Amino acid sequence: MTGPPAEPLRPLPVPDELSAPYWDAAARHRLAVARCSRCGTFAHPPDVVCQACGTSDPEFRFTEVSGRGRVRSWTVMHQSFLPGFRADLPYVLVDVELVEQADLRLIGRLLDGPDAPLGLGSEVHVAFEDVTPEVSVPAFVLTAGADS
């Protein structure tokens, strides 16, 4: 045995019947959010009932969105309980409200580094981390030139 032990790997998503289109879109560097076929309301994460219209058969369709949003909160991670993220420390996580719908919120990494200037309402847009050749994970970057 030579060399240092391998770094633990990041956990990867396991797409299921409902979420497969989300991860397919992410692999193509597109953000697609589930939308109720009955009333058109976005839902993240999708589930068996649409919270807006109450249908138990929402037939969610993943619809490409702009990927633009505003920061509602953030944290700078100096430790992670997921060993696969240790090599990335410190990293920033942002709670983002997408422009498409009030309170439609996604949490992702902010790829601008731990010292990025952040405030409530900072404008961000989606970016993608290519974690493996097949898997890309949605993240965010600050929108250059935007007032925050």
Add this chain to the structure above:
Amino acid sequence: MSGTMAARNKVVIAGYAHSQVERHSDQQLGSMAVDTARRAIADAGLDAVDGFVTGALFPTSGSHAAEDGISLVTANWLAEHLGINPRYAAGFQGFGQIPGSVTMAVNAVASGAADYVLLHRALHNPKGKYHENTMRDARGSQQWTVPQGYFGPLAMIALPYQEYIQRYGATREAMAQVLVEARKNGARLPWSHWYGQPLTAEEYLAAPFISDPICRYDCDIPVDGVAAFVFTTAERAKDLPNQPVYVSGFGMGAPVTRRTPVHWPLDDIMGVGEETARRLWESSGIGPGDVDLPQVYDGFSPFVYFWLECLGLCPKGEAHRFVLDGQIDSDRPGAIPALSSGGALGNGRMHGVPQMLECYLQLSGRAGERQRQGVNVGVACHSSPHFGGAVVYTNTPTRR
């Protein structure tokens, strides 16, 4: 639909016991639970009980096995190991392990399902890292957050706390006073993990961030510990040795807005928390001004602000100033002793037990050197205001 508690003041706590709280006990958790249960039953002046209730949740996100008698203790397990065939044994599954379990104990006693119900809570600190999780595959709901690096309770509480800081201008110096207060009170409790170990503001301010703005002192420390309380009717308690403490109201609630796992925006916490408080006042027939002893939950320090505001003990957005002004200093006349129990931050991760225990000890006149005068109404909070609840206790039920 009436929100009034139908069994208000009909069921009481008649006795209790509490183990030592230790980082890692030499004794197996189930063994500690048996000893503590026996002491509680004896303390209530009884030889046995015929009902058992607990919320057995093992609150970790780590890769640990949940094993009855070792990492958690269910009601069935405890009854069996006390050699009792109970008339009633049940575990709470829902939001707010302590208020939820108290509700079940009260219901069992009020309905006659059992005459004497032992409610216990057993908490375990496993070997190894408490929250670390080596999962490689993020399935189901985890796929929406884990591949992104969002996982575990520290990031969970960091987001709403950051929102609070940004919105209301809260300083780290203010939160230091929450820790100073919790650890001051915890240092006075012989059973506490932090007995004799207060914390200074300087120590708090020097601690590095783990999940900015959260540092390690903002989190309760995992421990081994067990508490047990005996419930019965007010009528039967007349023949028992201790001053009874009456259960006078409940408030619980949970959000309906769908979120990705452990995503707790500040507005969710405060919106549901304010409704929980409204239910508490309606259930008990009292208001915030009637409470002598509010005991806020503090498993993570920002919950102290959130509960103070939800309960209406200070204006929304003002809790950080309220704390900084010494308004929760338990030694200051006229202040609100919201952490006189030491809380989870001053005891260890006893998950809502310190708040309940402090209400019981002070209202039954059994707090010893720490006994406060003129305390008749207490409120014990548990968990986040939007994912838990609170219970009103009193020692003078005839006033209402």
